[in-house]
Amino acid sequence: MRFDLQIIASWIEPGSRVIDLGCGKGELLKYLITHKNVTGNGIERNESRVAQCIEEGLSVLQGDINEEVLDYPDNTFDYVILSQTLQQVYEPDTMIRSMLRIAKKGIVSFPNFSHWSCRWQLLSSGYAPVTRQLPYEWYNTPNIRVITIKDFRKFIHEVGFSILKEVAINTQSENRYGKAISFLPNLRATYGLYLIGNGT
Numbered sequence: 001m002r003f004d005l006q007i008i009a010s011w012i013e014p015g016s017r018v019i020d021l022g023c024g025k026g027e028l029l030k031y032l033i034t035h036k037n038v039t040g041n042g043i044e045r046n047e048s049r050v051a052q053c054i055e056e057g058l059s060v061l062q063g064d065i066n067e068e069v070l071d072y073p074d075n076t077f078d079y080v081i082l083s084q085t086l087q088q089v090y091e092p093d094t095m096i097r098s099m100l101r102i103a104k105k106g107i108v109s110f111p112n113f114s115h116w117s118c119r120w121q122l123l124s125s126g127y128a129p130v131t132r133q134l135p136y137e138w139y140n141t142p143n144i145r146v147i148t149i150k151d152f153r154k155f156i157h158e159v160g161f162s163i164l165k166e167v168a169i170n171t172q173s174e175n176r177y178g179k180a181i182s183f184l185p186n187l188r189a190t191y192g193l194y195l196i197g198n199g200t
Contacts, residue, residue, distance in 0.1 A: 001028070016079055019079075020041070020042040074102065077102055
C-alpha cells in the first residue's frame with residue numbers, strides 16, 4: 001500500500017464508519033475493512049475502477065463525489081477520506097464543508113506544489129513543473145488546483161475548521177516507501193496529509 005495510505009490508515013480508529021471519496025481501486029478501503037474492522041464505503045468516478053472494487057467485495061458507488069456527498073445525512077460517518085483528490089475539485093471549500101457535515105473527521109492529502117523541485121523547474125526552465133507526484137503537462141492534467149502545505153493550513157483556518165493532525169512526507173519506489181519531513185516541509189515535502197475537524 002502507498003506510504004501516504006499507510007499513514008491515513010494509522011489515523012483511523014478500529015470499528016469506525018468510513019467513506020473514501022475518489023477511492024480508486026479500493027486499496028485503502030480493503031485494508032481498513034480487513035485490518036481495522038471498519039464499515040467502509042467508497043465513491044469513484046472511473047467505471048473500470050468501480051468494477052475492480054466490486055469484484056473485491058467492496059461497497060463502492062460510481063459517481064461524481066461533489067454530487068454524491070450531498071445525498072448523505074449529517075454525521076453518517078466517523079471519517080471521510082479525500083486522498084490525492086482535492087487538487088481536482090472545483091469548489092474545495094464546498095467539498096471540505098460537505099466532508100465535515102457527513103463525518104466527524106476528514107482526512108485530506110495532496111501533492112505539495114511548493115516542493116523545491118517544482119520551484120526549481122519553474123525558475124530554471126520557465127515551464128509548468130512536471131514531477132513524479134504531478135506527472136502531467138499543463139494541457140492534459142486532471143489537476144485544476146495547485147496547492148501548497150502553507151496554502152492548505154491557511155485555508156482550513158479561514159473556513160473555520162481545525163487541523164487535528166498533520167504530516168508532510170517524501171515518497172519513493174512508486175510511493176510505496178517514504179519518510180516524514182519536519183524541517184521546512186513546505187519546501188522539502190512532496191505530499192501533505194491532514195486530519196481535520198470542526199471547531200478552532
